[in-house]
Amino acid sequence: MKFAVVRFPGSNCDQDAYHVLKDVVGVAVDYVWHEEKSVKGYDCIVLPGGFSYGDYLRTGAIARFSPIMDAVIAHAERGRFVMGICNGFQVLCEAHLLPGALVRNSRPKFSCKWVGCRIETTGTPWTQAARLGQVLRIPIAHGEGRYVADEATLDQLEAEDRVVLRYAGPGGTIDDQFNPNGSMRGIAGILNSGRNILGMMPHPERAAEKALGSADGKLLFDGMVRTLRAA
C-alpha cells in the first residue's frame, strides 16, 4: 500500500499530509512533483492544501492543467482513490472530478479556526470506521471555501448519499451559526458518484494528533488504510 502526496508549486500542506501518513498513520508515502506524468504504483493520491501556482486567476484553476493532473484523472477513472484537502478540493472541482465550486467565504476574510464536522455517511472508504452523526473536531483554514452548486446538483448529492461532511455544532446541530463560510446546505466535504474521490475543506491532517488539539481527523486516514488493506 502506498500513498502519494502531490506537490504543486505553492502547495503548503504537502509536508503536513506527508508527516501524518508516514509518522502518525504509519504507511508508505512519496511526494510526487507536479511535472510527473504518472502516479503508477500509488493506491491513494492526496492533493494537499496550499495556494497551488499562487492561486492566481481562481483557486485551483491553474493546477488542474498541470501534467500530473492527467495522471490523477486517469487514476480516478480507474476507480482508484483520490483525496483533495482544502486547495486540493478546489483543484478537484476545477478538474470536474467533483461537482460544484468553492468561492469566497460569505464573510470575505480568510478564516482559520476549529469547527465541528458531522459525518453524513459512513458509506465511503474514509468514513467507514466512523459513526453516522459523529461530530469531528477539525480546523478550517481558507478564504475561499464556500461550497456552491446548483439546486439540482445539491439534491443529487444528497439523494446519492454523497455529502460526507457538514459543518455542525458540538451536538451535531446544523445551523447557520456553525457554518463558517456560508457553504450551501452546510457542506464541508463531498464524494464523486464513483465514491472513490473525496474533497473536503477542513484539514484532517491538522487534527490527527492529540497534541495538536484533536485526533479526530486521523479517523479518515485510518478508514482509507483499512479499505486498502481489505482490498
Place this chain on the structure above:
Amino acid sequence: MIHPDTYREMGLNDLEYQRIEGILGREPNLTEVGMFAVMWSEHCGYKYSRPVLALFKTYREAQETGALENAGIIPLDDKLGIVFKVESHNHPSAVEPFQGAATGVGGILRDIFTMGARPIANLNSLRFGPIEGVSRDATRNRYLFEHVVEGIAHYGNCVGVPTVGGEVVFNRCYNGNPLVNAMAVGVVELGKVATASAEGVGNPVLYVGSSTGKDGIHGATFASVELGPDSESKRPNVQMGDPFLEKLLIEATLEALATGEIVGIQDMGAAGLTCATSETATKGGSGIEIDIQKVPRREEKMSAYEIMLSESQERMLAIVRKGSDEKVGAIFRKWGLNAVVIGRVTNDGLVRIMNGSEMEAEIPARALTEECPTYHLDAAEPEYIARIQAFDPLSLHEPMSDEARAAAGQGEGFNLTYTECLAALLACPTIASKRWVTEQYDSMVQTQTLVGPLEGDAAVLRIRGSMKGIALKTDGNSRYCALDPFVGGQIAVAEAARNVACVGGRPAAVTDGLNFANPEKPTCFWQFKRCVEGIASATEAFGTPVVSGNVSFYNETPDCAIFPTPVIGMLGILEDANKRCGSAFREEGDVLMLLRADSDPTGGMGGSEYLATIHKVEAGPPPRIDLAGEHALHLCVVEAVSAGLLVSAHDCSDGGLSVCLAESCIPQGVGAVLMLRYSDFDDLPPSAILFGEAQSRVVVSMRTERQMKRLEEMAARHGVRAQWIGTVGGDNLRISLEGQNLVNVPVEQLANAHQNAIGRIMESHGS
C-alpha cells in the same frame, strides 16, 4: 556634477557627501551617490543608533568580532538551533497598508531562510490610532488596521508559515503613523548555518528569484525620514510582494543550500542589490563585480541607478562554488525561478557595477558598509517627564460597588461600578480579544502549533526531530515607556519573559524592534537611549541576550510623534514540549493562587489601561519592577509547569488582576470566586487591587490542595509569594474584598464584551 539638492533629496547631508568624495578621491556619479545614500541611511547603516545598541552585550561582541549575522541563533539541543528576528515595516504600511505589511512579513522570512533555516513561525506587533468613532482619523485607522491584518494574512497564509502570535495596541499617538513589526522564527541544523559571505576569488555570483522592477527604489531612505503631507507620493517607494514566489524561493533555497555548493547567500531586502553585493563582499573580505545587463528585469528601460536601488521583493544573491553554478541554478529553475550568473567574486575589495563593457559604479565595499558615519547625538530628558510622573494615580475618584449604586440610585456621584469598569476594559480595543485578527491568520499550518493564538500567554511549538519545544511572544507597553522609557524598556522584557514562562518556556533570548520618533531631536534620542538601557539591564538580569533586532526612527507626523515603542520578541525553551500550560480555567473546584514578586506603592495604577480608558488619563509613574523578583517568578512558574502542577497560568498585565481573571474565565465559559484581603494588597483602594498593573504577578489554577502545597514550597524556595485567592467555578466571576462584593457578573456577559468588541467596531463602521 551632482547638485546638492539631488543628494540632499536622497537623505545625505553636505558633510556626508564630502566624505564620499574623499573616499572615492573624485566626484561620485549619480548611481554611486544613490548607493551611498541607501547604505548610509539610518535604516541600513544604523548611523544614529549604533553607539546606543552597543549597550547590548551580544551585539557589541558580535560587532567586535565581525559576526553580526542576519539573525541570531540559539541552540535548541545538540542538533538544532532556533533563528529569529523582528523587523519593522512602519512607513510603507502607513501609505500602503496591505503591501507594506505583506512585504514586511516577506522580508523578515527571507532573513531567516537565508541562514539555511526553515521558517516555522511568524509573529507580529501592531500599533494603530483609535478605531472607534466616525472621525477622519478613526476611519483612516480602521482602514490601516484592516488592511495591515489582511496583508499579513495574505502573505503568511500563502507562504505556509503559521502566524502563531502577536499583539495589537491602539493609542492616539499612532494616528497616521501605525507600527507594523513582523517577527519570524526558523529552525536550522547547527553546523549547517549559511553565511552571507562572498568568498573565493572567481566564484560566480548567482542572482535568483524574482525579476527586478522599479518598485521600492529608495525604500530604505524613505524609512529614514518623518512622514508628512507628501508621504502619499512615496507610494511608489513601497514594494510589491508575491508570497507564492517567496514560497518557491524558500523551498528552492533550502534545497540548494543542502547541496553544499553555496558559499554565501544573502537576500535582497533594503537597498537591494547594493546592500547584497557590498555586504557579502565586506564579509568575505573580497570584492564583487556584476554586470547589470544580466540582471533579470521586469522593464526594458532601467538605469543602473534603478537596478542597484530597486527593492523588488523575493530576490536573493548567492555566491556559488566555481563550476557549480549550473547545478545550483538548475534547482532554482526547477522551482520556476530565475537563476542567472551576473558576476563574480574579485579580490580588489571593490563593488564594481558594469553595464556590458561600460563601468557604472566602482566603490570600495567597506566604504558602503563600514564607513557609514556614526553620530553621537545629544540626549535631553523631555520636560514633560517630571510633570507627568508627579501625577498621583490614586488621586482619582473611586468607582462604586453594585450595592452602593443600587442604594444611591441614579445621578449620585461617580456612577460607574467596578463591574462596569471591568466590562469597559475588556471591550477596549487594546485589551479586547483579538480573535477578529487571529482567525484571519493560518496559525496551524506545518502542524507544530501546540498552543496557538488566544490559548495561552505565549505560543508553543513543537519542533520536529526534538523532544523540546519553543515558546514565542511579542510584547511592549509604550505608554509605560512614554512615562519612563527606562522602566518601560525593562517591563517590556519582563512581560514578554513572564508570558513565555507562563506556558512553560524558560526565557532564552530576545529580538527587539525599536520604534521611535526623530532621533535628531534630543528628547527623542533620550527616550531611545533610556529605553535601550532599560532593555539591556532587564535582558542581562534574566540571562536572555538580545541576539537580533531592528531600529525604526522617524515615526512621527507633523501632528504627533509616537510613544517610544520597543517591541520585545521573546524566545523560550521548553525542555519537554508536552509539559506546557494554557491560560484558561478548566474545572469547577480548581484552586486559584496568585504568584507574585511585586512591590508597588500604587499597585501599578500609573500608566494603566484603567486610567486611560475609564479616566482618560495617561500619567503617573509606570509600575515599579524589581528585576530579581521578576526573574525568580519566571523560574518558579517554569518549574511549576514542568512539574505538571498547573492547569492554567496567566500573567496580570493590561487591566490588572480582574482582567487577568476574566480572560481565564472566558475561553471555557467557567466562572470563579475570588476572596481578597486588603492586607495582601497594602491596603490599596479596590480600584488599584482590581485594575492596577503591578508587575511580576501570575494567576495560576491547580486541581488539588496537595498541588497547592507543593507550589507553596516551590514558591518559598524561589522567594516568590504564593497566595490563595479563590476557586474556579460557577457561571459568574465574583470578586469580593473582605466581604464587600466588588464584581459579580456572568462570564457570558464578559465574554460578549471581550470576544466581539473589535468585530463590532470593524463591522459597524466598515472602513
